[in-house]
Amino acid sequence: MLLWKKPDAAFSSNGFGLGSMFIVLNCLLYFTKSLRNPATENLLRSRTFWLVTALFVYYASNFFIFVSYRRLTEIRPQDIGLVWQIHNLIFLVMCVCFSIGFIWQSSPRRSSPTKSASL
Numbered sequence: 001m002l003l004w005k006k007p008d009a010a011f012s013s014n015g016f017g018l019g020s021m022f023i024v025l026n027c028l029l030y031f032t033k034s035l036r037n038p039a040t041e042n043l044l045r046s047r048t049f050w051l052v053t054a055l056f057v058y059y060a061s062n063f064f065i066f067v068s069y070r071r072l073t074e075i076r077p078q079d080i081g082l083v084w085q086i087h088n089l090i091f092l093v094m095c096v097c098f099s100i101g102f103i104w105q106s107s108p109r110r111s112s113p114t115k116s117a118s119l
Contacts, residue, residue, distance in 0.1 A: 016066035020059040027056035050101030058094035062087055 030052045034043060043049050065087055073080060 013067055013070035016069075017063060020063045020066055023055055023059045024063065027052050027059075031056075045104050047101050047104050050097050050104060054094045054097030054101065057097060058090055061090045061093075 030048075034049065065083055069083070072083065
């Protein structure tokens, strides 16, 4: 039994699973660092927090879909539609988190008021 899919395959379950695991571990490292060293700004208003949360939600939730996709298509191809509906719902949650992240500014940019010359 081959552990890795042939290079000509359309979807590499193990490759996507490994990539997902790498991204999830890096997201967990970010969360650990952020929670151990709290910044002065509100974490929920941090652009980086929301972008990392989006990646974490997507890849952690879809890890099992990615890993089992090849086997599932061989055993129960009729269930693929349901699996991808779940995937699309998780993708929607990721897009919402990305949108929130793009709305928030990491550090507010305020222009300093200039002193006006008095007449």
